[in-house]
Amino acid sequence: MIKRIFNIIRQDLTGALRDNMLLYVILAPIILAIGFRLFIPSMEGTVLTVAMDERIPAPIIEEFKTYMDVKLFSDEKEVRDRVMRVDDVPGIFLSEDGGYTVIAEGNEDPEIVEAATIVLQKIVTGSEGIEIAFNQLRDDRTYFREYVTMVLILLVALMSGWIEGFNIVEERATKAINAVSVSPTSLTEYMLSKMVFVMLHTVATVIIVSLILVGVDVSYVNLVIAMVFSVPIGILLGFVLGALTDNQISAMGIGKFFTPIFLTIPIVSIFVDKSWHWLFFIFPPYWMFVTLENIYMDTTPAAGFWLAGFITLVSGSILVFIIGKVLKRKLNLR
Amino acid sequence: MKKFFTLLMQELKIIYRNHFVWFTLFLLAAMVIVVWLLPSEIEHKNSNFFYDATQSKMLESRLVSAGFPQENIVGSIEEIEEIIKDDRSNVGIMLEIIDGEAKFTVVYNGKLLPQEEKMIIAGLQRMYDEITGSEIVPVFEMETIRPEFKPLTISEISIPFVLTYETIVLGYLFVAVMVFLEKQEGSIRVYRVSPSGILNYILAKSILWMVLSVIYSALLVILTYGFNVNWAQLLLLLGISSLFMTLFGLFVSTFFNSISEWLFVAIGILILFSFPQISYLSPSFSPRWITLIPTYPIIFTVKDIIFDIGREGAFLKTMGILSIYTVVAFVLAYIAVNRKLMREGR
Numbered sequence: 001m002i003k004r005i006f007n008i009i010r011q012d013l014t015g016a017l018r019d020n021m022l023l024y025v026i027l028a029p030i031i032l033a034i035g036f037r038l039f040i041p042s043m044e045g046t047v048l049t050v051a052m053d054e055r056i057p058a059p060i061i062e063e064f065k066t067y068m069d070v071k072l073f074s075d076e077k078e079v080r081d082r083v084m085r086v087d088d089v090p091g092i093f094l095s096e097d098g099g100y101t102v103i104a105e106g107n108e109d110p111e112i113v114e115a116a117t118i119v120l121q122k123i124v125t126g127s128e129g130i131e132i133a134f135n136q137l138r139d140d141r142t143y144f145r146e147y148v149t150m151v152l153i154l155l156v157a158l159m160s161g162w163i164e165g166f167n168i169v170e171e172r173a174t175k176a177i178n179a180v181s182v183s184p185t186s187l188t189e190y191m192l193s194k195m196v197f198v199m200l201h202t203v204a205t206v207i208i209v210s211l212i213l214v215g216v217d218v219s220y221v222n223l224v225i226a227m228v229f230s231v232p233i234g235i236l237l238g239f240v241l242g243a244l245t246d247n248q249i250s251a252m253g254i255g256k257f258f259t260p261i262f263l264t265i266p267i268v269s270i271f272v273d274k275s276w277h278w279l280f281f282i283f284p285p286y287w288m289f290v291t292l293e294n295i296y297m298d299t300t301p302a303a304g305f306w307l308a309g310f311i312t313l314v315s316g317s318i319l320v321f322i323i324g325k326v327l328k329r330k331l332n333l334r
Numbered sequence: 335m336k337k338f339f340t341l342l343m344q345e346l347k348i349i350y351r352n353h354f355v356w357f358t359l360f361l362l363a364a365m366v367i368v369v370w371l372l373p374s375e376i377e378h379k380n381s382n383f384f385y386d387a388t389q390s391k392m393l394e395s396r397l398v399s400a401g402f403p404q405e406n407i408v409g410s411i412e413e414i415e416e417i418i419k420d421d422r423s424n425v426g427i428m429l430e431i432i433d434g435e436a437k438f439t440v441v442y443n444g445k446l447l448p449q450e451e452k453m454i455i456a457g458l459q460r461m462y463d464e465i466t467g468s469e470i471v472p473v474f475e476m477e478t479i480r481p482e483f484k485p486l487t488i489s490e491i492s493i494p495f496v497l498t499y500e501t502i503v504l505g506y507l508f509v510a511v512m513v514f515l516e517k518q519e520g521s522i523r524v525y526r527v528s529p530s531g532i533l534n535y536i537l538a539k540s541i542l543w544m545v546l547s548v549i550y551s552a553l554l555v556i557l558t559y560g561f562n563v564n565w566a567q568l569l570l571l572l573g574i575s576s577l578f579m580t581l582f583g584l585f586v587s588t589f590f591n592s593i594s595e596w597l598f599v600a601i602g603i604l605i606l607f608s609f610p611q612i613s614y615l616s617p618s619f620s621p622r623w624i625t626l627i628p629t630y631p632i633i634f635t636v637k638d639i640i641f642d643i644g645r646e647g648a649f650l651k652t653m654g655i656l657s658i659y660t661v662v663a664f665v666l667a668y669i670a671v672n673r674k675l676m677r678e679g680r
Contacts, residue, residue, distance in 0.1 A: 021594040028598035032605060039609075046619055047449045067452050084479065084645055086634040087613065087620035092474070100474035106483035107643075112618050115453060117474065122456045124473040130462050131437040132455050134446065137418050141444020159601060163594045170592075173518065248518075248593055249349060252511045253357030257364065273379075299421065 004185050008193035012167070016201075025163060026205045029156045033212040036148050050116050051082040053093035056100070060123055067119045079103065090116045100124070146296040147270060149213040151263070153206045153292060154285065157227070157234035158262050160198045160205075162255050165241025168194075168331075169251045172242070177331055187333040191324060194238065199231045218295050222305060226291045229309040232316030233284050236323065237262070243326040261285070277302050284315040337530045341538035348512065349542075358504075358550055362557075365496050369558040372489035380406050381423050385414050387430035396465040414441050427458070436462055486641060491615075493558055494636040498629055499608060501551040502572065505543025505580030506604075510587035510596055512539065513675070517591070522675065532672050536664070540580045547576035559640060567649050568639045574656045575632045581663035588670040628659050 016022040049069040052061055053076060064070050071089070073079045079091040080103065088108040095101050100120060104113045171177040180190060203224055210223060237258050245251040266289035269280050280286040287308050294305035301308065327333075349355075383406050386394040394407055408414055414426035418441045426441035438458045446454070463470055516522040525535065551572045555563060586603065590596035610630035613620045614637075624630055635652040638645050 016594075021592070024595050024598045028602045032602055035606075047447060048453070048618060049620075067449055067456065069449075080479070086617065086638075086645070086648075088617040095475065101477055102474050103477045103479065106478045106480035107485070109618060115457070117472075117476070118456050118460050119453070120474055121470070121472065122459060130459055131435060132458055133437065133439045134451065135439055135441045136443065136445070137415065137441060138422065138443040139445070140422055141442070142423055155601070159598055163597055166593045166597070170518070247352055248511050248515050249352035249354060249508065250357070252507060253354060253361075256507065257357065257361055260364075 001189055004183075004189050005193040005196065008180070008185065008190060009197045012193070012197045015167070021163065022201060025160060025201055026208075029152055029159075029205050029209050030212065032155075033149075033152060033209040036152070037212055040145050040148065048112055048115055049087075049089045051079045051089050051091035053079050053091075055094045056092065063123045064119060068116070088112050092116065092120060143297065143299075145213055149210055150289060150292045150296055151267060152209050152213070153227075154263055154266060154289065156202055156205050156209065157230055157288070158237060158259060160202045161234045161237040161239075162241070162259075164194055164198055164235060164238030165255065166248065166251055168238060168242030169245055169248060172246060172331070173248075181332040185333065187324060187328045187331070190331070190333055191235075191239065191320070191327070195231050195235050198235050198238070199228060202231070202234060203227045214296065222295050226288075226295060226305075226309055226312075229291060229313040230288045230316065232320045233288050233312060234316075236316060236319050239320060239323045239327055243323050243330050274302070284312060284319065287312040287315060338534045338538055341530060341534050342542055345512070345538055345542045348515075349508070349546075354508070358546070361500070362550060362553055365500060365554060366557045369489050369492050369496065372487075372492055381421070381425060382406060383408055383414055383417050383424060383426045385409065385411055385426065385428045387411070387428055389431070392465050393429045393461075411439070411441075418443060429462075438462070489558070490641065491637075493555065493640060494633050495611065495614065496554065496558075497551050497572065497636050498575075498633040499604075499611070501547055501554060502575045502579055502632065503604065503607075504547045504550060505540065505576050506583035507600065509539050509543055509580050509583045510600060511593060513584065513587045514590075514593045514596070517678070522678070526676050532668060532676065536581070536584065536667055536671060539584060540577055540664075540667075543580040544573055544577045547580075548572050551576075555640065563640050564642070568636070571632070571635055571639060571649070571652065571656075574653060574660055575628075578628060578656055578660040578663050581660065581667045585663060585667040585670045588667075588675045628656065631655050 013022075016025075047069045048067075049071060050064065051071045051073055052064065054061070054072040054074055061070060061072070071082060073082055073091075076093040076095075079093045083089060083091040083103050083105050090108060090113045091103045093101055093103065102113070102117050102120060168177075171180075206223065206227055207220060210218065210220070237255065240258065241251045241254055245254055261283075262285050265280055265283045265286055269277060269286055269289065272279075277286075287303075290301045290303055290308040291305060291312055293299070293301040294308060303311070380403055384393060384397060384402075385408050386392070386397075397407060398404070408417065408426075411428050414428060418424050418426050422443040424443075428439040428441070430437050430439070440454060440458075460470075513522075516525070548569055552565075552569065555568065583600075586600060587596055590599070607627060607629045609624055610627050610633055613624050613630065614633050631652040635648055637643065638648050
């Protein structure tokens, strides 16, 4: 049995190397991780922007630049045009009577407009007087880096399953599957070989992605265990595509439908209060996300690492078992 | 023209035979249900915590009278530090009086930019002036261009989002799948020796997906928002957007031999195209590079049209930008199809 599984893995590996598929599967998430790594610092420290009339006295404009990103415009009309653009940028212009007018479109975040008024008031009146101390506790301000890492790991798992699904569809379309069906290989062996193959390159990819994004401060042993737990969930889409579709257009249609479910539910759970998380309990990708939260987050997830991992493994395996029944009929395997 | 229509019908037949209509209707139903189920608003958690160490409790009474959540006012600096340690996004502020002078301590996570630090100082100075009853005479006048602007509900906000990242990208994904199908079935070799020409090949594919994408989008708008939109502007914008995405998808697909090779790169590009979502949800974040991504003007202009925001000239400007992007995508697709797709396997 082991030998037959390894034979199929070897075949998949040969095909993947020949088609450069493995290169793209591993390289694309790594490029994305590098891109995010470069992008995240600009997300964590955002300086507000204000549009200013260049007729405003230079010392005021210069002082404003120490608070905000200042965009200068030649007159009131240009400031108005800038304020009317799609982003949240208030403006300040000199009125005909020489006074200042702070202008907003009306749909901005009120705090942004208020910030511009507070700074203008402070600069013009020069009010000072209180002592302020800053006490920084930790290096990171947001969980953006951790969430990006977790979402990328979900994406790697999903895409690997999707690609495996396309491979099965192709094997069916080109009748290559017939060679497997007349061999002694059983459906269990066929499915196990696909799962092991996906697990191997998924684990390798997510380790590199994680190293790029968060470094060595997390448990990579737990990450490998989490990915092993998540293999059935990751490959599920592949088996669904293989079982339910017989060409690539249908596969794309079904894949396009399942992808938001797989990715959106965990992402939505980030923004939903913990007391409502029971709504997500029936979705296996949620448990995969909770397993990853135990690795990357310092907050308290809905369940511990082992419990969440176990639920991910069991729920994924049940679904794979169910889809296996359909796959058996479609692929004509023993 | 006849060749073009023959090709168009041929493409239509292929996607009809492959149950595309059913998948799209299924997707449409799912998207409509998602938009319907979204709440009108999500309550935001206040991440600012205060500790008033003054004897008079002047800060605390001011906060309470202003309706600040009671659970965000705590009893010690240790408690504040615990809360800040517990969640990185929390910020703690303590006020104390030392030798008759007020002193604020800001407890936070992450590095503050110099501008952010100065903004906090200005904000706390203002807060202190307010709680001590100092007279604040505004040195400016305030003008709001459109004070009647009604905030959108979460489900309304999601409509431009779904249109930009679901219906418009339909052609981007499916045109590539069709190219790989043609490669696999060998029909691309047959096409190569037919008299139909590259222009008809590209036009038949891109116009077909543009039309399907526009129909899908229009149904979604009707079912989630209704008929009360500027249909001429909306359909034109959706049409040119999906035409651009389809041509761009065709261009990208020519560089790959199989769907497995292409998929990760295609999704990577979609992730890049999804960055303007951040600006859409948080409009104060709009660095120059994000505004250059084609989906940036698309998502904001779709929002302007559907909710009749009436930003003067925005529609024409976006159409102009998208026309340039579309022409570039067409030229790239033409060169790629001519030099790569039609010469493969020779």
